[in-house]
Amino acid sequence: MERIVVVGAGHMGSVIVHGLLDGLPHLEVVIVEPSAQRRASLDSRAEVAAAYEPRPGDLLVLAIPPQALESFADGLPPKACADATVVSIMAGVRLETLASTLGTGAVLRAMPNLAARVGQSMTVVCPGPRVPPEAVQRTERALSVIGRVLAVEDESLLDAATAVAGSGPALVAYLAQSFTDFARGAGFDAPDAAVLTSQVLRGTAEVLAEPGVTPESLYREASTPHGTTARGIATLREHRVGESVRAALEATAERAGELAG
Ligand SMILES: NC(=O)c1ccc[n+]([C@@H]2O[C@H](COP(=O)([O-])OP(=O)(O)OC[C@H]3O[C@@H](n4cnc5c(N)ncnc54)[C@H](OP(=O)(O)O)[C@@H]3O)[C@@H](O)[C@H]2O)c1
CATH class of the missing domain: 1.10.3730.10 (ProC C-terminal domain-like)
Known part of the structure; x- marks a missing residue:
């Protein structure tokens, strides 16, 4: 079964998880959250884990603060992201940084906004150069549960997208x-x-x-x-x-x- 793993059960992560559970119920949805208190309050339809356990073919959505990326990556087993497609919603973390920190070129950046909580986000997605079209489509399908999705090829557009759509x-x-x-x-x-x-x-x-x-x-x-x-x-x-x-x-x-x- 197709699996989506959302890392970070804060504001954005939990909205994405609710959207996935409601909008794409045939998927297996896992949420990774280190805080035991937060884990206890999560939607019972999702599988909940304290750490990411990789499975080939995962769509891994990083909804953690940008400053948590290093520690998340440090806690992973070797080559954990090698067979995953990684979607980062972290503001201001470049594709190059994601690829080098996580050891995979299959990385995309996405910039949603807080209207995600009513299913009306305007999310701008930018895939890295090594992401196959089917992985881009899969990402767009997953993020469409929180609103409209627009894909761009030029990463520099994400700064403007952060202003217009994110903020x-x-x-x-x-x-x-x-x-x-x-x-x-x-x-x-x-x-x-x-x-x-x-x-x-x-x-x-x-x-x-x-x-x-x-x-x-x-x-x-x-x-x-x-x-x-x-x-x-x-x-x-x-x-x-x-x-x-x-x-x-x-x-x-x-x-x-x-x-x-
Ligand atoms: N909120 C928005 O409107 C918005 C819009 C666009 C993009 N973003 C981006 O979305 C990301 C999340 O934002 P948010 O507003 O949802 O933040 P948030 O409410 O602070 O949530 C972040 C979550 O990540 C968890 N976390 C931290 N380190 C982790 C790790 N190593 N492994 C797993 N989980 C970890 C935190 O747990 P603890 O609290 O236990 O540390 C918390 O549950 C940010 O990068 C932000 O730039 C947010």
């Missing part, structure tokens, strides 16, 4: 806070202000996903000349909000590059 929900949430604050200030209670904001984001996201719709076409369509939205957009322009958001994305991507060394 995207947090950056959008920061902007959404202003909507909630404004609604609260105008007299809406907290639950109504939250519903107003989240429903506007949800509706906007769905319209943007329609064929042929772009952010610009949407805001132009909604702006009657001299109307309310036009005045709001003009104020955003005056305050250079577009430039500020671009600067934030550039800074986030730059930080992703720094972390990767």
Whole structure:
């Protein structure tokens, strides 16, 4: 039976495991977690282990902090990853580092985001040069349980993907806070202000996903000349909000590059 082993039962690892158990129930799913307390609280449908015991053909998903990679690799038996396909979701750990630390060229990087917990991640995947197409497809299938998957060949795109997709929900949430604050200030209670904001984001996201719709076409369509939205957009322009958001994305991507060394 096809086996997927997820290492690390933190926020992301446990979401991926739940997604796999619900979305691909025919697979054998193992979760490796050193903490006995965390192991005890895991989904009982998954096999749980304190350490990785390799089996040829494993898809090994590393959902551990980047600084834990060395110690994870040090604890492995010799050639443990030689017959596995390794997918790392660790921010800023390059394919070259993964390959040399784990002793295999069959490595992929994936950058999910926290919308994975509602099955709406935008995950960008970059396979190493020695990963066969069927292993890429297998990885895409596995990660599709947490949302949409986009594969890229150029690893340098992952820094931008970390900004737009990885940090995207947090950056959008920061902007959404202003909507909630404004609604609260105008007299809406907290639950109504939250519903107003989240429903506007949800509706906007769905319209943007329609064929042929772009952010610009949407805001132009909604702006009657001299109307309310036009005045709001003009104020955003005056305050250079577009430039500020671009600067934030550039800074986030730059930080992703720094972390990767
Ligand atoms: N959270 C996000 O939104 C997000 C988005 C994209 C990418 N990522 C990446 O996903 C990875 C995990 O993030 P997270 O937010 O899920 O972190 P987290 O909640 O801290 O989870 C990390 C887990 O890995 C376990 N762990 C540490 N060393 C291990 C080892 N040697 N073997 C097995 N398990 C080990 C930790 O156990 P202990 O607590 O017992 O040490 C913990 O359960 C990170 O590399 C991060 O860069 C996260």
